[in-house]
Amino acid sequence: MQLEKRQLSLKNKTLFISCVVPVFNEEAVVEAFFTELQASLHTLTNHFEIIVVDDGSRDKTIEKILQLPSEYHIKLLGLSRNFGKENALTAGLEHSSGDVTIIMDSDFQHPIEVIPTFLKHWAEGYEMVYGVRVNRDDESSIKRNFANLFYWLMTKITKIDMPSNAGDFRLLDKKVVSSLNQFQERSRFMKGLYAWVGYKRIAVPFTVQERAAGSSSWGLGRLTELALTGITSFSDIPLRVWGLVGFFISFISLIYAIYFVTVTLIYGADLPGFPSIIVAVMFLGGIQLLSIGILGEYIARIFTEVKQRPKYLVEIKHGFEN
Ligand code: UDP
Ligand code: MG
Numbered sequence: 001m002q003l004e005k006r007q008l009s010l011k012n013k014t015l016f017i018s019c020v021v022p023v024f025n026e027e028a029v030v031e032a033f034f035t036e037l038q039a040s041l042h043t044l045t046n047h048f049e050i051i052v053v054d055d056g057s058r059d060k061t062i063e064k065i066l067q068l069p070s071e072y073h074i075k076l077l078g079l080s081r082n083f084g085k086e087n088a089l090t091a092g093l094e095h096s097s098g099d100v101t102i103i104m105d106s107d108f109q110h111p112i113e114v115i116p117t118f119l120k121h122w123a124e125g126y127e128m129v130y131g132v133r134v135n136r137d138d139e140s141s142i143k144r145n146f147a148n149l150f151y152w153l154m155t156k157i158t159k160i161d162m163p164s165n166a167g168d169f170r171l172l173d174k175k176v177v178s179s180l181n182q183f184q185e186r187s188r189f190m191k192g193l194y195a196w197v198g199y200k201r202i203a204v205p206f207t208v209q210e211r212a213a214g215s216s217s218w219g220l221g222r223l224t225e226l227a228l229t230g231i232t233s234f235s236d237i238p239l240r241v242w243g244l245v246g247f248f249i250s251f252i253s254l255i256y257a258i259y260f261v262t263v264t265l266i267y268g269a270d271l272p273g274f275p276s277i278i279v280a281v282m283f284l285g286g287i288q289l290l291s292i293g294i295l296g297e298y299i300a301r302i303f304t305e306v307k308q309r310p311k312y313l314v315e316i317k318h319g320f321e322n
Contacts, residue, residue, distance in 0.1 A: 001099065001173075003125050010123045011097065017041065017048040017119075018098030021115040022088035023065075023106045028213035033106050038072045040112050040133035044119070050074045052106075053092045054316070057083035066318065078316030085217075086188040086226075087310040087312045088167060095182050095320065108168040108212040117204055118171040127176050131169035131206045142220065150227045150234045160195040163203060170194065185303050186311060189230040196234075232301050239298055242291040249287070273281045 001009070009015040020035065023030060034050065041048045050072070053214040055060050056079050064077055072148055089103060100122055104110040114131060116179050121129045168190060172180070179197045218226075231238065 006123045013045040016098045019050045020092030020094035022053045027060040053088040054078040055088040075319035079312040080315040083312045091312045110115045126202045127169040127173040132203045134206045157237040163194040241297040250268040
């Protein structure tokens, strides 16, 4: 959309806004959250849809959503099991039809008040507006350090320009959504994909609130898995570095061999050296297992991709035209 057209559609409230919200075991917050989201979107425009993606909740989340007043612009996609947030978001984006799509969490950690600022930037011509958290005090220091290490590593070993502390709280233009919908990969790392697609973008700082109720579903195990997906989908350096390591080790061994032969020729054979043999064997064994493990990590992901299974399965579809 052209700039003036964007400004007019925002001013005349003809812009169609889609909101995509993934939920997983959120029975404690959904009622309050969607009531507030509905109310605040309603003050902006009458043309909007709220796509709730239930990611296989095992509590009363779905019942609570279906009990919401029917005048709410809610559409529900119920996935057949828990597919993980990245896939739930993918389902939401593939079903969203707005001129702009806003992605947010359902636990009030992404402030609803920021939406008008997102829209303002979109009307100024940005295709992607993303929230950057100014604080991470809602998280443990382990998680915080882990996140910092991960962002540092990603900037070192990948070519994509992924801003730190920017998550899934974003506004995406229709163009960006249709670009993202072209990605067929199964192990998805959305933060990387947002960066990969490019387009004109701007950051909006926001303060993360405490989770309204319930608890975060991201333990350290799940975060590590996500981090590995991020690294393996956007970098081949871990795979290729072993060539270099092998070269260096061979080079050092050659020098050592020359030294050893020379010393033996000059001073005769001397038989000690058990510690150095053991150290060398263990060092090489370790390096080999590590590199095979990393190969395995990539091969496992190739395996997942070639199976071409669906990214998610929709069991319940409520409120959609077709
Ligand atoms: N979520 C999801 N599927 C999952 C885990 C989480 O759809 O497997 C949703 C969750 O309901 C919430 C959002 O993703 O709306 C963010 O999750 P959470 O608050 O647990 O993560 P954190 O805020 O700690 O990053
Ligand atoms: Mg949260």
